[in-house]
Amino acid sequence: MDTTPDYSAYSYQELCDARATLDEALYPERAKQLDELIASHAEHISEESSQVLDKEGTFLRKSPVNFHGSAKEFFSIWIVNLLLSIVTLGIYSAWAKVRTNRYLYGNLEIDGHRFSYLAEPLQILKGRIISAILLVGYILAISTSPIVAVVMALAIAILSPWLICKGMQFGMKMTSYRNVRFGFTGRYGEAFLVFLLFPFLTVFTLYLAMPWALKKMDEFILNNTTYGDKAFSTELSGGTYFVAGLAAGVVSIITFIVGISLIGATAVFAGAKESAEQAGSISVMLGVFILYFLVFTLASAIYSGMIRNHMYAQTRLGNVATFESNVTVGGFLVLKITNMLALVFSLGLALPWVKTRTLSYLAAHTQVNVLDGIDSVVASNEQIGTATAEEVASAFDLDVSLG
Amino acid sequence: MIYTGKLYSAGSTVHQLVELVLDDAYFTLHAIPERTVLGVHTREAIRTNSRVGNLPREVALSNGDMLSIHADDTLHRWLDTKAGGKHNQRGWSLSSLENSAKWAIASVLLAPLMLVGIFKYVIPAMAISFASYVPYSLKDVASRHTLAALDRTILNPTKLDEDVQQRLTQRFESVFNALHLDHPDFNTQFRYTDEMGANAFALPNGTIVFTDQLVALVNNNEEQLSAILLHEIGHVNEQHSMRLIAETIATTVVITYFFGDVSGVFETFMGASNTLINNQFSQKLETEADDFALEHANAAGLTPEDFANALESLASASPEESDINKLLSSHPMLKERIEKARAAQSSE
Numbered sequence: 001m002d003t004t005p006d007y008s009a010y011s012y013q014e015l016c017d018a019r020a021t022l023d024e025a026l027y028p029e030r031a032k033q034l035d036e037l038i039a040s041h042a043e044h045i046s047e048e049s050s051q052v053l054d055k056e057g058t059f060l061r062k063s064p065v066n067f068h069g070s071a072k073e074f075f076s077i078w079i080v081n082l083l084l085s086i087v088t089l090g091i092y093s094a095w096a097k098v099r100t101n102r103y104l105y106g107n108l109e110i111d112g113h114r115f116s117y118l119a120e121p122l123q124i125l126k127g128r129i130i131s132a133i134l135l136v137g138y139i140l141a142i143s144t145s146p147i148v149a150v151v152m153a154l155a156i157a158i159l160s161p162w163l164i165c166k167g168m169q170f171g172m173k174m175t176s177y178r179n180v181r182f183g184f185t186g187r188y189g190e191a192f193l194v195f196l197l198f199p200f201l202t203v204f205t206l207y208l209a210m211p212w213a214l215k216k217m218d219e220f221i222l223n224n225t226t227y228g229d230k231a232f233s234t235e236l237s238g239g240t241y242f243v244a245g246l247a248a249g250v251v252s253i254i255t256f257i258v259g260i261s262l263i264g265a266t267a268v269f270a271g272a273k274e275s276a277e278q279a280g281s282i283s284v285m286l287g288v289f290i291l292y293f294l295v296f297t298l299a300s301a302i303y304s305g306m307i308r309n310h311m312y313a314q315t316r317l318g319n320v321a322t323f324e325s326n327v328t329v330g331g332f333l334v335l336k337i338t339n340m341l342a343l344v345f346s347l348g349l350a351l352p353w354v355k356t357r358t359l360s361y362l363a364a365h366t367q368v369n370v371l372d373g374i375d376s377v378v379a380s381n382e383q384i385g386t387a388t389a390e391e392v393a394s395a396f397d398l399d400v401s402l403g
Numbered sequence: 404m405i406y407t408g409k410l411y412s413a414g415s416t417v418h419q420l421v422e423l424v425l426d427d428a429y430f431t432l433h434a435i436p437e438r439t440v441l442g443v444h445t446r447e448a449i450r451t452n453s454r455v456g457n458l459p460r461e462v463a464l465s466n467g468d469m470l471s472i473h474a475d476d477t478l479h480r481w482l483d484t485k486a487g488g489k490h491n492q493r494g495w496s497l498s499s500l501e502n503s504a505k506w507a508i509a510s511v512l513l514a515p516l517m518l519v520g521i522f523k524y525v526i527p528a529m530a531i532s533f534a535s536y537v538p539y540s541l542k543d544v545a546s547r548h549t550l551a552a553l554d555r556t557i558l559n560p561t562k563l564d565e566d567v568q569q570r571l572t573q574r575f576e577s578v579f580n581a582l583h584l585d586h587p588d589f590n591t592q593f594r595y596t597d598e599m600g601a602n603a604f605a606l607p608n609g610t611i612v613f614t615d616q617l618v619a620l621v622n623n624n625e626e627q628l629s630a631i632l633l634h635e636i637g638h639v640n641e642q643h644s645m646r647l648i649a650e651t652i653a654t655t656v657v658i659t660y661f662f663g664d665v666s667g668v669f670e671t672f673m674g675a676s677n678t679l680i681n682n683q684f685s686q687k688l689e690t691e692a693d694d695f696a697l698e699h700a701n702a703a704g705l706t707p708e709d710f711a712n713a714l715e716s717l718a719s720a721s722p723e724e725s726d727i728n729k730l731l732s733s734h735p736m737l738k739e740r741i742e743k744a745r746a747a748q749s750s751e
């Protein structure tokens with residue numbers, strides 16, 4: 001009966017646990033295998049420092065964030081689930097969502113414990129059916145009459161903060177770590193200010209106040225996120241957001257001007273040969289399209305690279321944990337551009353690879369300082385939100401995320 | 404068999420390392436390292452979620468505790484066997500499909516094929532039956548609102564001479580009458596526009612609008628304008644507006660739910676692919692409207708050649724096409740449409 005377990009999928013902490021509890025006399029082979037794996041892992045783990053953090057909570061240890069998913073395994077899961085979704089005309093997509101999320105969440109590990117995605121497919125399916133009906137009604141209504149379209153757009157705008165809050169609530173409640181769920185306590189009033197009013201008001205500052213509005217959004221999300229009975233708290237600096245926004249803006253504008261002049265010059269050159277005029281206008285279109293992607297990728301890499309590090313450094317989870325992020329703008333840029341190229345040239349088939357490598361990259365550049373409150377987090381009973389709100393929010397493109 | 408795992412207490416982050424000893428109908432959990440027995444759990448009393456990839460299994464115990472454990476095939480099979488059920492010898496499960504190279508390869512081949520099938524056959528067929536359910540009153544309201552909105556924005560009153568308008572309207576009436584359509588109220592209108600250029604379009608209630616620029620482009624040629632009218636009647640008669648709306652909705656829903664979970668970078672591509680797919684739908688409807696015009700040309704006292712001439716007039720006013728238009732345009736290529744009309748003419 002001695003089949004050796006497959007230790008290759010174990011995390012460092014799990015390996016240590018397994019080694020500590022193994023009856024060596026009974027399973028010498030396993031002990032040897034475990035020792036080797038632990039030794040190979042240990043090289044990657046930085047020494048723990050024993051600093052004591054002020055405020056509340058004593059520093060226990062520094063933990064890396066590990067993502068154990070592999071592109072190969074995830075590809076197979078994704079493509080089979082995609083096929084099943086297509087064959088069932090979309091019904092199975094609810095199961096597909098749960099299984100792919102379970103794979104991604106379950107492979108994310110901090111301090112020896114993994115995350116879990118807890119949503120049930122039937123909840124998601126119900127949400128999808130309702131949101132599909134709403135989407136159909138919406139598109140029908142807006143194609144029926146421009147007046148109805150305006151009314152509908154207003155109605156959705158007014159509803160959107162509620163949808164965002166309920167959707168976030170559901171998403172957080174379906175995420176758990178160490179058998180304790182996350183939660184979201186954001187309410188309509190503040191969400192209305194943060195997601196609708198502030199961004200709208202920045203128009204009058206010619207969008208110069210946009211970084212401030214984005215900061216407010218991030219603060220709203222973080223300060224309303226909970227883990228069990230503990231709440232995340234953050235205080236972000238407007239200055240960092242302005243610098244990030246400015247850097248992203250300036251680089252975008254320069255790239256755009258250089259790109260457009262290059263395209264213009266090429267088009268004039270091509271236009272010299274008259275027969276090539278038509279071919280010229282199409283390559284101009286293509287060129288502008290590529291330039292748009294480039295500028296967009298560049299701006300988002302610069303902005304999120306700078307903001308992510310700041311956000312992690314400024315955020316703490318009560319006496320449970322503090323966070324560190326050390327992504328670089330260059331690293332982000334290479335990641336995003338290669339992702340984009342891979343998607344284009346694989347006609348989308350590289351998606352699982354893009355997902356897993358992005359998670360691996362982010363995990364590798366994130367550390368968690370575990371504090372001594374970690375063992376005393378108690379589950380709380382906030383509201384769960386609804387899968388319907390989450391599905392409607394994503395069908396109407398109201399997904400929000402940090403940074 | 405003995406396995407090690409983590410036991411999480413209900414409702415808190417407290418956990419301990421445990422050893423699971425598996426028996427036929429139950430397993431026993433022992434604390435580590437004390438080896439005291441923590442509990443005996445039968446199949447009936449536990450709930451477990453399905454296996455995904457290489458993840459540890461999560462087992463919900465009857466007291467609310469949660470066990471997370473790396474399983475081997477034996478434990479997987481034990482957990483996947485229903486309480487009181489037979490031992491799941493073959494170990495068939497979703498996870499075995501997902502882990503099978505054969506299924507992955509089959510999916511890579513079949514998924515795109517079936518997607519093409521859905522977009523090419525299922526959605527258009529659904530759109531046709533959807534369009535037949537839309538009541539006339541709704542189409543009428545939609546058409547009036549749309550025309551009113553266009554009049555307020557890009558359309559202006561016609562600058563054509565009264566007698567030209569009258570002559571053309573009479574000719575158009577005779578085309579409507581010759582076709583014996585059971586449609587309630589076909590009518591034609593003229594508008595001046597800087598934005599749309601030489602163009603004609605049909606609203607689903609049977610209102611067909613010609614721009615002054617189109618009338619000028621064909622030098623008031625009644626035959627060419629009537630041929631274009633036939634094409635527009637084709638759109639109305641076969642409910643193309645409603646079909647296109649239905650196809651747009653279905654495409655949006657399909658793309659959102661098949662690929663929506665993987666949003667982010669992908670979203671821009673989804674927008675682009677949505678446009679490409681809708682262009683294909685639109686081109687197919689244009690071809691159908693062309694076919695309608697060619698089929699009914701004789702009944703309306705015209706020839707396919709009139710339609711070919713009308714298209715040639717349009718071609719003379721538009722930039723030359725290249726193959727990329729097949730992807731980026733909502734209309735089929737003019738030169739192909741002209742060739743088709745000429746072929747219809749010569750087969751008469």
